[in-house]
Amino acid sequence: MSDQPAEPRELEASPAEVEHAGSGTGPAEVEYAGTGTGPLPAGPGEPAGASATSPVGRLAATVERLRQEVRSAQAEAEGRALIELAKGILVERLGCGPAQAARQLAELTDQAGVTLLEFAVDVINQAARDRLSEVTDAFLAATSGSRSADGGEAAVRLRAAESGALAAHDTQAVADSLLEHALRPLGAVAVAVWAAGSDGSLTLAGSAGFAPAEASRWRYVPPDVVTVARRGLTERSGQWIESLTETGLPTIGRHLYPDGGRAAVPAGTGGRIHGVLEIAWPTAVEPQPPQILRQVEALAELCAHTLENFTPGPDAVQEPRLVPDVAELMDLADGLHDPALVLVPHTDPAGQLVDFRIQHVNTRFLDPAGRPRAVINGELLLEAYPMTAGDSELFQRIERVYATGEPFRAQRMRLTALVGQVPLSAVADISISRHGASVLLIWRIEDETARLASLLQHAQRLGRIGGFEEDLLTGGITWNSQMYDLFGRPDTSLPVPLEDLPAHAHRDDAVIIGRFLRTLLHHRRPASAAFRLQRPDGVTRHVRVVAEPVQDAAGRLFVVRGAYQDISAQHWTEVALAATRDQLAHTEQQAAERNRLTLQLQHAIMPPAQAPLQAPGLEVAVRYRPAEAEQLVGGDWYDAVVLPSGQVLLCVGDVAGHGIEAATSMVVLRNALRGLAVTGAGPGQLLSWLNIVAHHLNGAVTATAVCGLYDPDRRVLRWARAGHLPPVLVRSGEAAPLPLVKGILLGALPDVVYEEAEELLAPEDTLLMYTDGLVERRDRSVEESVTHLVTTARSAPKTLDQQLDRLLTYGRSDTDDDTCLVGVRVMKEAS
Numbered sequence: 146m147s148d149q150p151a152e153p154r155e156l157e158a159s160p161a162e163v164e165h166a167g168s169g170t171g172p173a174e175v176e177y178a179g180t181g182t183g184p185l186p187a188g189p190g191e192p193a194g195a196s197a198t199s200p201v202g203r204l205a206a207t208v209e210r211l212r213q214e215v216r217s218a219q220a221e222a223e224g225r226a227l228i229e230l231a232k233g234i235l236v237e238r239l240g241c242g243p244a245q246a247a248r249q250l251a252e253l254t255d256q257a258g259v260t261l262l263e264f265a266v267d268v269i270n271q272a273a274r275d276r277l278s279e280v281t282d283a284f285l286a287a288t289s290g291s292r293s294a295d296g297g298e299a300a301v302r303l304r305a306a307e308s309g310a311l312a313a314h315d316t317q318a319v320a321d322s323l324l325e326h327a328l329r330p331l332g333a334v335a336v337a338v339w340a341a342g343s344d345g346s347l348t349l350a351g352s353a354g355f356a357p358a359e360a361s362r363w364r365y366v367p368p369d370v371v372t373v374a375r376r377g378l379t380e381r382s383g384q385w386i387e388s389l390t391e392t393g394l395p396t397i398g399r400h401l402y403p404d405g406g407r408a409a410v411p412a413g414t415g416g417r418i419h420g421v422l423e424i425a426w427p428t429a430v431e432p433q434p435p436q437i438l439r440q441v442e443a444l445a446e447l448c449a450h451t452l453e454n455f456t457p458g459p460d461a462v463q464e465p466r467l468v469p470d471v472a473e474l475m476d477l478a479d480g481l482h483d484p485a486l487v488l489v490p491h492t493d494p495a496g497q498l499v500d501f502r503i504q505h506v507n508t509r510f511l512d513p514a515g516r517p518r519a520v521i522n523g524e525l526l527l528e529a530y531p532m533t534a535g536d537s538e539l540f541q542r543i544e545r546v547y548a549t550g551e552p553f554r555a556q557r558m559r560l561t562a563l564v565g566q567v568p569l570s571a572v573a574d575i576s577i578s579r580h581g582a583s584v585l586l587i588w589r590i591e592d593e594t595a596r597l598a599s600l601l602q603h604a605q606r607l608g609r610i611g612g613f614e615e616d617l618l619t620g621g622i623t624w625n626s627q628m629y630d631l632f633g634r635p636d637t638s639l640p641v642p643l644e645d646l647p648a649h650a651h652r653d654d655a656v657i658i659g660r661f662l663r664t665l666l667h668h669r670r671p672a673s674a675a676f677r678l679q680r681p682d683g684v685t686r687h688v689r690v691v692a693e694p695v696q697d698a699a700g701r702l703f704v705v706r707g708a709y710q711d712i713s714a715q716h717w718t719e720v721a722l723a724a725t726r727d728q729l730a731h732t733e734q735q736a737a738e739r740n741r742l743t744l745q746l747q748h749a750i751m752p753p754a755q756a757p758l759q760a761p762g763l764e765v766a767v768r769y770r771p772a773e774a775e776q777l778v779g780g781d782w783y784d785a786v787v788l789p790s791g792q793v794l795l796c797v798g799d800v801a802g803h804g805i806e807a808a809t810s811m812v813v814l815r816n817a818l819r820g821l822a823v824t825g826a827g828p829g830q831l832l833s834w835l836n837i838v839a840h841h842l843n844g845a846v847t848a849t850a851v852c853g854l855y856d857p858d859r860r861v862l863r864w865a866r867a868g869h870l871p872p873v874l875v876r877s878g879e880a881a882p883l884p885l886v887k888g889i890l891l892g893a894l895p896d897v898v899y900e901e902a903e904e905l906l907a908p909e910d911t912l913l914m915y916t917d918g919l920v921e922r923r924d925r926s927v928e929e930s931v932t933h934l935v936t937t938a939r940s941a942p943k944t945l946d947q948q949l950d951r952l953l954t955y956g957r958s959d960t961d962d963d964t965c966l967v968g969v970r971v972m973k974e975a976s
Contacts, residue, residue, distance in 0.1 A: 316350035316351035317353075319448060323444055331437065332426055333354075335352070335425040336423065337363075338412075338451075339366075340420045341550060347421070349364045354398075360397070371394065372394055373396040373407050378420075378549055384407075387430055389404065390404055396423070397423070397425075405425055405426045409422070410422050411445065411548075412445040413445075414496060417498070418548040419452035474580050475507075479507045485506075486585075487503070488502065500528075502524070503521055546577045553578075555574070556574050558573060560588065573588040609631070611628030612706075615705045615706070616703065616704055617703055620642075622640035631678075632678070643665075646658055649680075651677035661674035669694045669696065671691070672692060674689070675712065687713045687717075688709055689710045758785050759787075763969055763972065764969070765795075765968070767785060767966065768950070769783065772918075780811035780848065781916045781964065782798050782965060783967050785969075788822055792856055794854060799849050800847075810839075814838065814839060827901055829899040829900060835867075840892045840893075841895065847893060850891060851866045851914055852864065853914070861903055862903065862906055863901055864901070864902060864903075865899045866886055866888045867888045869890075870882075870915070873912070873913040873931075874904065876907065881935060887900040907971065909972075910971045911948065914966075916965045916966075918963050919953070919966060921962065930957065930958075937955050937956075938952065945968050949968045
């Protein structure tokens with residue numbers, strides 16, 4: 146069944162239902178609000194144009210007319226009540242009769258240029274000077290102090306709501322009056338008034354705008370259930386929610402207005418919160434201005450006066466509770482073993498809570514300043530103990546408990562008291578609870594000895610330490626609870642004497658325990674030992690025992706005290722660490738052996754120093770610089786050899802990775818290229834074949850390379866590259882890389898065609914082929930590093946060997962990688 150009645154249902158209503166419906170459908174049409182009514186829609190099956198002349202249409206018009214009459218009658222009655230109240234104020238202020246007061250009110254209204262009802266409300270506000278008048282003044286101040294339509298309407302709304310609330314016979318009528326007069330003009334569609342119980346529960350005391358079935362479902366909210374109203378109860382400033390979808394909090398009517406805004410404002414007087422006023426809007430609401438917030442707070446205060454005497458109905462689910470009077474609470478405090486104070490609220494002339502009076506001091510109470518109980522009894526709390534409002538916030542906690550009824554518990558709260566103008570602090574466990582109109586404050590000062598004993602017990606538990614003391618004269622043995630847990634014995638069993646310790650230990654540890662007992666009992670010196678304890682449950686624990694002898698004045702040994710500690714975790718950790726160290730040493734040895742083999746293999750293939758290559762018309766020099774760190778030895782390689790055809794094979798390469806795998810792959814590729822070169826194929830074809838070797842025959846190795854074939858007769862260099870940096874040509878004091886040709890790295894794809902290029906070399910030209918270990922830097926791009934190499938190569942020394950040494954010396958590489966460098970210089974022709 147829908148919670149909102151359909152329009153045809155209203156057409157069938159009885160006169161009593163019509164009157165009830167008319168009282169709650171919209172704002173009262175007094176002088177400050179328009180009617181805003183219109184024709185009702187046609188009933189089911191009725192054409193819209195014929196509804197006014199049909200029988201159903203005429204009945205609907207009659208219902209609407211009766212509703213308007215009821216609404217107008219209510220508005221007129223409420224307006225007359227406010228006007229009569231204003232007349233009474235003028236009678237008292239002017240000392241005149243009722244008729245003269247009525248004439249005076251009419252004349253002043255004409256002079257002010259406002260309606261009679263608005264001026265009557267002004268008179269009431271000036272005479273009352275209460276919360277409603279303050280809210281009205283604030284609203285007018287926010288509108289630049291002018292008499293605006295909004296300001297007059299707000300004042301009339303609030304006074305009309307107040308009049309209706311004071312005349313209401315129960316909280317339900319108060320909710321109807323608030324919604325009708327004050328909240329619907331603000332856009333609200335429903336209101337709920339909650340009564341707060343001393344146990345933190347909430348009871349729905351009245352509601353308007355919600356279906357009866359929905360109100361019945363929410364008639365009681367148990368303690369500690371978080372709802373919108375609960376948030377309003379626990380937060381002093383209230384809870385303003387723009388949209389329920391943002392919070393997900395349950396509340397009354399949530400399914401009716403799932404995206405609507407909500408406000409939950411605490412309703413309290415004299416420092417005590419009696420309940421919560423919850424307001425519902427159909428859609429999301431923007432943050433409200435301060436004057437609207439004050440209006441809502443004033444309405445909540447109206448609810449508080451009604452909730453003071455609220456009694457739950459017979460259907461309300463309330464936990465039975467007894468509320469003792471002050472005398473019974475004083476007797477209860479005297480029966481406690483802890484210091485306690487019975488506090489009653491102390492308010493100012495305006496009814497606001499300013500302090501609590503100490504109504505009673507129990508017999509256990511001890512004043513920190515040494516004052517007798519009679520001096521403290523009857524004093525105000527802040528005067529007797531001004532530090533309660535300090536950093537501990539004790540006074541704010543007491544105030545909050547009195548306001549909401551929710552008890553407060555805290556452990557180890559720091560309390561400060563002034564003793565001779567000197568602040569003294571103590572740590573205490575605090576308990577605050579409200580009983581009727583009184584507050585019971587109980588605290589237990591933490592005993593230093595007990596705290597240290599508790600600290601020691603926790604330390605022994607965390608450290609798995611058990612303490613013992615053995616009287617050698619009487620044979621009495623004292624164990625703490627940790628000792629029984631350590632030995633795996635029940636608390637009812639007899640402790641184990643030191644002399645019987647070998648029977649509870651591993652037989653291989655008998656010598657260790659014997660030495661411990663001789664040192665302790667015979668030589669009378671402190672001793673310690675580590676052994677394996679055999680428990681009755683079959684578990685073996687590694688234990689360390691430490692003990693010391695205690696002698697009397699005559700030097701006789703009469704007591705031995707000490708401690709056992711379970712060091713099983715430490716023992717197994719040491720075992721695991723020893724195994725890890727052995728494994729690490731073995732791994733390091735294996736790595737060192739692999740690095741040594743890798744370095745030997747690389748030096749065997751490419752020694753750091755090599756004799757110059759003898760080639761017709763060419764001067765060839767090579768340099769190889771291995772990585773400084775053995776684990777970084779990689780796969781850089783070079784080759785320079787005269788082929789049977791008379792051409793010279795020149796190449797450098799770099800296999801990805803380091804270690805033995807990179808070194809062995811380097812050997813495979815270098816030897817494969819040298820073998821393929823005897824076929825007479827060009828450099829592009831050689832790299833294509835070498836790519837097949839890298840991709841298929843050597844475990845998907847990737848590498849970069851530059852391959853060149855130099856023809857001494859024509860002085861022409863044919864070359865190709867596979868992802869490698871191009872060679873650098875030095876000619877007549879200038880240096881530049883050769884124009885780039887296409888070619889991806891070796892091993893990336895199964896079938897690759899590599900582009901070739903030719904370069905005619907002149908006498909005294911120098912060609913440099915190198916790996917990235919010569920130029921690569923972590924903080925520079927490759928282009929910048931190659932530019933530096935070209936700049937360095939321009940100033941060429943006289944000999945080729947000196948030039949290569951210079952390049953290695955002034956290279957800026959910081960990667961500590963292998964470096965291969967091949968230099969080729971064309972010799973002058975004989976004259």
